[in-house]
Amino acid sequence: MPKVPALSDGFRPDRRGWGLALAVSAAVVLLPGCAAFRQIGVEVATFGAWPDQRPPGRYAFDRLPSQSAGSPEQVHLEEAAAQALQQVGFTAATTPGQADVLVQLGWSRSRVLSPFADSAPWGGSGLLDAPPRPDRRAHAAVGVGIGVGIGVRRGGIGIGGTFGEPATYDRQQVQMLFIDRGRREHLVEIRVRHEARYSSADYLPLLFDAGLSGFPDLKAGIRQVTVQLP
Template identity: 75%
Template sequence: MPRVPDVFRTDRRRWALGLTAMAAAAWLPGCAAFKQIGVDVVTFGAWPDKRPPGRYAFDRLPSQNAGSPEQVQLEAAAAQALQRVGFVAADSAARADVLVQLGWGRSQVLSPFADPWPGRPLRSGAVAPPPDRRAHASVGVGVGFGFGRGGIGIGGTFGEPQTYDRQQAQLLFIDRVSRDKLVEIQVQHEGRYSSADFLPLLFDAGLSGFPGLQAGTRHITVQLP
């Protein structure tokens, strides 16, 4: 009996995996997976013990245009989350207790489930590319993430998208008088779709538990409205 080439065996495995994934998706009860998102939060520092939230003002960087649609949406989302944990917007920066710097970015990264070498069949014993190969194209405003622009991998394997959306947001609290940096919060969501409309949810997740923020990393499940 003639030997089946490795390339055909690989294609069959991919077809089987694709059919299994589609069958599993079809059985999700009530599309529950689409009613919540997972958010990763990293906190550096800690809010000073017994210090009330107080009055805040946004501290914009020279690159942040106060009138741009992106900045308006970013500050509106952060303001909602800040007010929910007790902060009050100051009339001016000079009357604020704390200054808040914001950062935001959205990028596309190579899906962890995508074919690592699109357009080329995987041979037996082939090794996936290193993690830093995950191509991305990014836009953002603010500080902390080092966003740039790059290429986007286009294509897919049996319906699997080649790229995932990654969205990151940042809050940095600064004492207005001493200019001491009090606490920094970074929030990230990655999935097949991540919209700037999620910003209020990301900031809420980052500030959950305030003022008892614990330094370190935590994963939070957020319910979609």
């Protein structure tokens, strides 16, 4: 296995081949833990609580005026939510009038500038800088746990991932609001957020699964959930 250059006072960042050695060594070290790349971590925020002793019952989607029933986006969203609802015991009502609960859905996805990309003191003035122009930097990253790692690029090296941080990352969030149909009472609201360099719309079923994990014991608060990718 190639030897990774030591981070010492005598280390020279421009030594030939050091970048390739680091990348190859990182791949070898992480190979036994490839299973970690088949999962994602999401944040689940729950407001309210599912009533004690209340069964899942029958549900129908309560669409907002801006949500077109026949649009591909809405169909994809409702199919993903229906899959998660059925797994915890809900059944789809034939008509909204036969439903015990109504379920409102929300979905948003955006591209966000990373606060760590090209921040001071390495060539920038801080978080108020405009997003950097696309360039041909070679990025590599090695991390253990949360917030600990090494980021590298051509011409420099930084501890903590500053130099190797991507300029932007994806933020995707889904919401579920359960409403008692007869009393029009809000029962529980769930928000699931996934932030990563890439977050696909194909993750929607997984995000809804994470939000309903533990049902009916949906305690109010924020929790971290790890979801296995198919």
